[in-house]
Amino acid sequence: MEPVREDEEEKSWRQSEFKRERKIGRDVIVAIDHGPNSKLAFDWALLHFCRDADTLYIVHAVSSTQNQIVYDMSQDLMAKLAVEAFQISKVKTVPRIVEGDPGKVICKEVNKLKPAALIMGTTRGRSWFQRFFLFVYFSI
Numbered sequence: 001m002e003p004v005r006e007d008e009e010e011k012s013w014r015q016s017e018f019k020r021e022r023k024i025g026r027d028v029i030v031a032i033d034h035g036p037n038s039k040l041a042f043d044w045a046l047l048h049f050c051r052d053a054d055t056l057y058i059v060h061a062v063s064s065t066q067n068q069i070v071y072d073m074s075q076d077l078m079a080k081l082a083v084e085a086f087q088i089s090k091v092k093t094v095p096r097i098v099e100g101d102p103g104k105v106i107c108k109e110v111n112k113l114k115p116a117a118l119i120m121g122t123t124r125g126r127s128w129f130q131r132f133f134l135f136v137y138f139s140i
Helices: 019-024 036-049 068-089 102-113 128-139
Strands: 027-032 055-062 092-099 117-120
Touching (some): 036 055, 068 092, 092 102
Parallel strands (some): 027 055
């Protein structure tokens, strides 16, 4: 590891060493729902994974776009997350609200976009009690 001199400017950990890599960037998908785990995954992606030139696709699956209340809530969530992504990581965001089963929608988006990474938060289908019980059991 090379020491840094006082008069030298340090590069941000988000900046790539190669100019070509900074210009091109990567495509990253973050799967979002209205739960706390997906918000944690989104925050983690912004703080630990995304770089300056990356494009962040925020994918949200809804059961039906015909339900105006659900669709409006989804649009509000996407707008809020897009602003947050730009403020924190200065990445370009592309919000996508897609109708269908969440698992199938995410797989379809991954096949279509061919991203560098798919980031998502999950409870693995467990209830709050089951997650707490597993935490207590495995921490003993």
